[in-house]
Amino acid sequence: MKLYSTQNKQNQVDFQTAVFNSMPQDKGLYMPVDIPVLRQEFLDNLDRYTLQEIAFEVSSALLKDAIPADDLRAIIADAVNFDAPVHELDEKNYVLELFHGPSLAFKDFGARFMSRVMAYFLKDGEQLLDVLVATSGDTGGAVALGFLGVPHTRVTILYPEGKVSPIQELQLCTNGQNIRAITVKGTFDDCQQLVKQAFADPELNASLRLTSANSINISRLIPQTFYYFHALAQLFRKGKRSVVFSVPSGNFGNIGAGLLAWKMGLPVKSFIAATNANDTVPRFLESGVYETRPSVQTYANAMDVGAPSNWVRIMELFKGNREEALKMVLGVSYTDEQTLEAIAEIYNRYNYIACPHTAIAWLAMQKVQEQKANNEDVYVCLSTAHACKFPDVFPEEIARRIELPEQVAEMLGKEKSATAMDADFNAFKKYLLNAEGE
Ligand SMILES: *Cc1c(COP(=O)(O)O)cnc(C)c1O
Numbered sequence: 001m002k003l004y005s006t007q008n009k010q011n012q013v014d015f016q017t018a019v020f021n022s023m024p025q026d027k028g029l030y031m032p033v034d035i036p037v038l039r040q041e042f043l044d045n046l047d048r049y050t051l052q053e054i055a056f057e058v059s060s061a062l063l064k065d066a067i068p069a070d071d072l073r074a075i076i077a078d079a080v081n082f083d084a085p086v087h088e089l090d091e092k093n094y095v096l097e098l099f100h101g102p103s104l105a106f107k108d109f110g111a112r113f114m115s116r117v118m119a120y121f122l123k124d125g126e127q128l129l130d131v132l133v134a135t136s137g138d139t140g141g142a143v144a145l146g147f148l149g150v151p152h153t154r155v156t157i158l159y160p161e162g163k164v165s166p167i168q169e170l171q172l173c174t175n176g177q178n179i180r181a182i183t184v185k186g187t188f189d190d191c192q193q194l195v196k197q198a199f200a201d202p203e204l205n206a207s208l209r210l211t212s213a214n215s216i217n218i219s220r221l222i223p224q225t226f227y228y229f230h231a232l233a234q235l236f237r238k239g240k241r242s243v244v245f246s247v248p249s250g251n252f253g254n255i256g257a258g259l260l261a262w263k264m265g266l267p268v269k270s271f272i273a274a275t276n277a278n279d280t281v282p283r284f285l286e287s288g289v290y291e292t293r294p295s296v297q298t299y300a301n302a303m304d305v306g307a308p309s310n311w312v313r314i315m316e317l318f319k320g321n322r323e324e325a326l327k328m329v330l331g332v333s334y335t336d337e338q339t340l341e342a343i344a345e346i347y348n349r350y351n352y353i354a355c356p357h358t359a360i361a362w363l364a365m366q367k368v369q370e371q372k373a374n375n376e377d378v379y380v381c382l383s384t385a386h387a388c389k390f391p392d393v394f395p396e397e398i399a400r401r402i403e404l405p406e407q408v409a410e411m412l413g414k415e416k417s418a419t420a421m422d423a424d425f426n427a428f429k430k431y432l433l434n435a436e437g438e
Pocket of ligand 1: 105106107138139385
């Protein structure tokens, strides 16, 4: 597999390099030089394949000889070891539940696949790989649990003290083994700044092999294509073949993977990109002007992104042409107030509890249906996280009814452990250097 930088098509690397660099030096993003279209027999008969078989079909077509078939099958068996069921709300409306992995968020697909791909390339016993992550909640949990126990790796997670939910904090601080948590007296931006400074520090880079696990890594994007095919497989079994996906979007990696899947032949009708008040992309699709803004805080806080990194990749799929993008992607955004109303409505109508991110995607597909004459289309909103991760958002009546999954029950009894630190780079650097060889 060859990948190019969106800043310069001549700048090409192999898959392994793209995985460890995350980002080209020129600050572009890696994109596959060749996006293969999958076999027609496979695309027509998705309902005959399991999630793991789909994962192999898709990833082997993309990766080509970067990882031999048997090794790739083993990576998939280990990484994709939980389901992504389609839940029926009614005949026309479905929820693709992506929260059945260890951290209860869709980021588990990306983080688990990435960690195992990295470990695969490290298997010859090279220097320990030090993964640094700043998190405002969901990314850290997925990366911590994704790398837990993965050989030749060590993860350091920085999160802002008091600013992640109790369950998110448990996911960051109860792991032990190769996972360390630092609680920073400051904001998420302070955490991110510390990590950025570490990557730029010559002394740290001389003694540690540092890597980021951030969402622009190509090995996180690829596994997110799997569940789109798997969703259609489940709908085909119900006789539904004309499908619109509604995707709650922040950094646009999730919907970016959906569009990559479409380029590979995913038989989908179209996508809805649903955002909270951070509406850079819907504004662009509407006006043609791409103007980023500082992010604003919302209830759907995993989507509080003012400058979505992956949008560049999506425009690349449409060769930079907004008109072409508009044929496939509808952009919409909703306020916090509308998000709360949507949560209440889903609960009242279907007795179903959706997290705030999911509720935004559900609301988007309702609005589209209201505007359109009834036809054969069915709508699937992607449910990106379990409601229990965002307890403060729900009214008491609904919050009481949220069932804790077994992943959480297991964590509740464990001791939390994190190192407290000021937002001070020297302290962070000392921590990283001192801990070497521990
Ligand atoms: C990360 C996240 C999103 C946003 O996904 P992107 O790929 O960044 O668009 C949405 N919902 C939840 C719960 C998330 O954790």
